[in-house]
Amino acid sequence: MSAMRDASEAGSANSDGEGAAGGEAVPVLLPLPLAGAYHYRPPPDQTVQPGDYVTVPLGPRQVPGVVWDAAAARPSASGRPLRLREIASVSDLPPMPAARRAWLDWMAKYTLSPPGAVLKLALPVPAAFEPEPPVLAYGRGSAPADTVRLTPARRRVLAALEDMPPLFPNELAARAGVGSGVIRAMVPLGLLVAHWLTPGVASALPDPDHAPPTLNAEQAVAAAALREAVEKAAFDVLVLDGVTGSGKTEVYCEMLAAALRTGGQALVLVPEIALTPQLLARFAARFGVAPRAWHSALKGQERRRLWRAVARGQVPLVIGARSALFLPFPQLRAIVVDEEHDTAYKQDDGVAYHGRDMAVARAQFEAAAIALVSATPSLETVANVDRGRYQLLTLPSRFGPAQMPSIDLIDLRADPPPPAEAPGERQFLAPPLRAALAETLAAGEQSLVFLNRRGYAPLVICQSCGYRFECKRCDAWLTEHRRRRRLLCHHCGYEEPTPKACPSCGSVDSLTACGPGVERIAEEISTLLPAARLAIMTADSVRGAEAAGAMTAAIAAGEVDIVIGTQMIAKGHHFPGLTYVAVVDADLGLRGGDPRATERTYQLLRQVAGRAGRAAKPGRVALQTLRPDEPVLQAIASDDREAFIEAELSYRQHAGMPPYGRLAAIIVSMRDQAAGYALTRALAKAIPLSRDPYGEISVLGPVEAPLALLRGWYRWRFLVRATRRAPLQHFVHEWLKLVRIPTNARIGIDVDPHSFL
Numbered sequence: 001m002s003a004m005r006d007a008s009e010a011g012s013a014n015s016d017g018e019g020a021a022g023g024e025a026v027p028v029l030l031p032l033p034l035a036g037a038y039h040y041r042p043p044p045d046q047t048v049q050p051g052d053y054v055t056v057p058l059g060p061r062q063v064p065g066v067v068w069d070a071a072a073a074r075p076s077a078s079g080r081p082l083r084l085r086e087i088a089s090v091s092d093l094p095p096m097p098a099a100r101r102a103w104l105d106w107m108a109k110y111t112l113s114p115p116g117a118v119l120k121l122a123l124p125v126p127a128a129f130e131p132e133p134p135v136l137a138y139g140r141g142s143a144p145a146d147t148v149r150l151t152p153a154r155r156r157v158l159a160a161l162e163d164m165p166p167l168f169p170n171e172l173a174a175r176a177g178v179g180s181g182v183i184r185a186m187v188p189l190g191l192l193v194a195h196w197l198t199p200g201v202a203s204a205l206p207d208p209d210h211a212p213p214t215l216n217a218e219q220a221v222a223a224a225a226l227r228e229a230v231e232k233a234a235f236d237v238l239v240l241d242g243v244t245g246s247g248k249t250e251v252y253c254e255m256l257a258a259a260l261r262t263g264g265q266a267l268v269l270v271p272e273i274a275l276t277p278q279l280l281a282r283f284a285a286r287f288g289v290a291p292r293a294w295h296s297a298l299k300g301q302e303r304r305r306l307w308r309a310v311a312r313g314q315v316p317l318v319i320g321a322r323s324a325l326f327l328p329f330p331q332l333r334a335i336v337v338d339e340e341h342d343t344a345y346k347q348d349d350g351v352a353y354h355g356r357d358m359a360v361a362r363a364q365f366e367a368a369a370i371a372l373v374s375a376t377p378s379l380e381t382v383a384n385v386d387r388g389r390y391q392l393l394t395l396p397s398r399f400g401p402a403q404m405p406s407i408d409l410i411d412l413r414a415d416p417p418p419p420a421e422a423p424g425e426r427q428f429l430a431p432p433l434r435a436a437l438a439e440t441l442a443a444g445e446q447s448l449v450f451l452n453r454r455g456y457a458p459l460v461i462c463q464s465c466g467y468r469f470e471c472k473r474c475d476a477w478l479t480e481h482r483r484r485r486r487l488l489c490h491h492c493g494y495e496e497p498t499p500k501a502c503p504s505c506g507s508v509d510s511l512t513a514c515g516p517g518v519e520r521i522a523e524e525i526s527t528l529l530p531a532a533r534l535a536i537m538t539a540d541s542v543r544g545a546e547a548a549g550a551m552t553a554a555i556a557a558g559e560v561d562i563v564i565g566t567q568m569i570a571k572g573h574h575f576p577g578l579t580y581v582a583v584v585d586a587d588l589g590l591r592g593g594d595p596r597a598t599e600r601t602y603q604l605l606r607q608v609a610g611r612a613g614r615a616a617k618p619g620r621v622a623l624q625t626l627r628p629d630e631p632v633l634q635a636i637a638s639d640d641r642e643a644f645i646e647a648e649l650s651y652r653q654h655a656g657m658p659p660y661g662r663l664a665a666i667i668v669s670m671r672d673q674a675a676g677y678a679l680t681r682a683l684a685k686a687i688p689l690s691r692d693p694y695g696e697i698s699v700l701g702p703v704e705a706p707l708a709l710l711r712g713w714y715r716w717r718f719l720v721r722a723t724r725r726a727p728l729q730h731f732v733h734e735w736l737k738l739v740r741i742p743t744n745a746r747i748g749i750d751v752d753p754h755s756f757l
């Protein structure tokens with residue numbers, strides 16, 4: 001979040017409303033990082049009410065906004081003359097309900113963000129308020145075809161419309177192979193009629209009773225609880241906790257069905273857009289039509305149409321990434337947060353928020369039921385179950401004959417990878433892993449090799465002089481992407497071609513890749529098993545939902561023998577032929593000073609392991625490690641989740657870390673290092689410890705952030721730690737008011753941080 005500022009461009013045009021005659025002034029919240037709502041006059045002969053979507057003048061521009069509640073108005077700058085400008089237009093959309101406005105206000109306070117910045121999340125399509133103009137289409141006219149002379153071209157036009165709804169002019173011209181002149185000339189003859197169509201979204205509605213599955217006993221109990229929660233039409237949080245392959249998706253579909261039966265809407269949040277194609281296909285099989293998908297890749301017109309249709313209540317079921325949480329459903333009855341523990345739900349920049357937590361809050365404000373679904377629920381969720389706030393539903397076993405896989409640790413110290421044949425090269429796969437890949441291939445089954453590192457190698461150094469390739473804008477090494485022959489920064493996107501010679505000492509062929517990335521593992525496997533069909537699945541190699549869908553379909557169809565992938569492959573996918581899963585570096589997530597690192601490693605590795613043996617054939621999992629005694633790895637290998645949770649929760653409790661304590665990260669960034677340091681010192685001096693007489697809040701830092709330089713900005717961190725009942729947000733708010741923040745500084749506030757970079 002950048003420091004709050006006032007829109008000086010609004011100038012006197014937006015004086016404060018206090019004292020306006022007859023309560024004429026209407027507060028309008030704008031989707032901008034402003035301190036509060038501005039006042040406007042309603043348009044002549046029109047009344048507006050809170051929640052109305054409006055367009056208003058701001059300086060020379062017209063901007064969208066929402067008529068807000070009186071309490072939200074900016075404090076008065078008294079004594080100024082009132083020259084209120086007028087609301088330019090009021091949208092025909094149904095107004096934003098009071099509960100939604102209250103939720104957004106709450107979220108602004110919770111995340112310590114300007115209310116307008118939060119509103120911006122809910123108004124992602126600025127042009128959405130204006131209705132789309134109707135579009136022209138042609139259908140067959142009533143003139144009997146034998147009364148007019150029919151040229152071959154005209155015949156083709158009529159044939160193209162045979163059994164068709166009206167077609168757009170360009171579509172009709174293309175199908176008939178004629179020019180637009182031919183079509184236009186047919187209208188006055190009565191051969192064609194013009195239709196003006198209102199653009200909309202596809203109208204087939206999901207049918208809750210299209211193809212319900214026959215649930216087993218455990219599933220039926222969970223489904224009934226979810227259904228009842230929806231039917232109560234009250235706020236309720238249910239945790240659907242079941243091993244991978246236990247049928248969680250089938251079960252939560254019953255919750256969606258219950259919401260559809262009430263005539264309200266249902267929303268499914270997924271952490272990763274790559275998951276949507278497979279889920280859309282499953283939902284289409286269950287409900288007869290696929291739900292609508294909302295994600296950042298939706299463009300222009302499509303985005304606008306879908307948003308408007310949602311606001312009008314025409315879209316009963318949406319599946320989407322984090323940003324779908326802000327869609328304007330008129331009556332949301334059910335929310336599902338699939339893979340609720342996933343860190344992709346956390347947004348770190350701009351308004352820093354956790355999608356799962358904000359979803360729970362939305363359900364509370366709008367009296368909806370919400371299901372948090374996971375095979376490895378977050379410790380926050382586990383703690384809320386323990387506190388009796390969330391209701392726990394469990395699916396303890398896999399559906400049908402599928403068994404949980406057996407999990408082995410490969411101790412790399414005892415069983416190191418064989419040396420490479422080429423001098424200066426290295427290999428990364430230990431003999432047991434190599435043998436298992438070969439056996440699985442021979443049996444005609446599939447393997448997944450997991451390494452959470454994109455590219456070929458995470459670091460390139462010069463063997464002659466020790467030079468390391470570093471990003472010039474970040475405190476980070478450049479990753480080699482050998483297929484593209486480029487060096488990339490994974491933090492800021494900077495890239496350069498891989499040079500032939502060392503830029504420091506000029507030696508040729510002295511550059512060496514250090515450590516493995518997925519490309520390098522793929523190279524090693526193709527040398528080992530030249531006949532195997534390999535696929536690499538990472539965010540670089542598979543771009544966008546469509547490519548991801550095609551890739552997962554190919555894997556599911558058995559067109560690939562060995563998949564090598566990053567965390568993109570770990571989640572949700574269901575591959576019936578996959579029987580062996582190998583994790584190249586199980587220690588990877590355990591490094592670094594992140595208090596959630598252990599939990600994340602546990603979840604990720606459990607989830608990867610869950611890909612194995614999901615159909616009739618049993619699965620095997622192997623984790624390569626240098627630290628086989630690490631408690632997390634022991635808990636995974638012995639499949640003892642309770643032991644892991646207990647150990648980790650007691651550590652967190654002892655350390656006052658979430659879910660027992662609360663954190664807020666304050667990140668100071670400036671391009672000028674000296675000025676940034678001075679500002680950080682000033683903030684440190686201003687820490688108002690007097691505001692915390694009970695010692696329930698402490699401030700750690702300042703320290704240089706682990707990424708001390710990011711995209712050219714120098715960064716320092718404070719970490720505020722508080723007990724659960726301490727007024728954390730109030731404390732931070734009061735503290736930051738004590739120091740003047742220069743306009744060229746950024747103060748990032750992250751309440752409940754998940755990233756510690």
Ligand code: ADP
Nearest residue numbers: 213214215216243244245246247248249250399
């Ligand atoms: P999860 O979401 O827990 O990983 P899924 O819902 O994907 O589990 O179920 C795993 C597999 O078992 C899927 O292929 C699913 O269609 C199948 N399955 C689960 N429950 C049933 C059921 N009651 N009837 C038929 N198939 C089921």
Ligand code: ZN
Nearest residue numbers: 462465502505
């Ligand atoms: Zn060198």
Ligand code: ZN
Nearest residue numbers: 471474489492
């Ligand atoms: Zn960089």
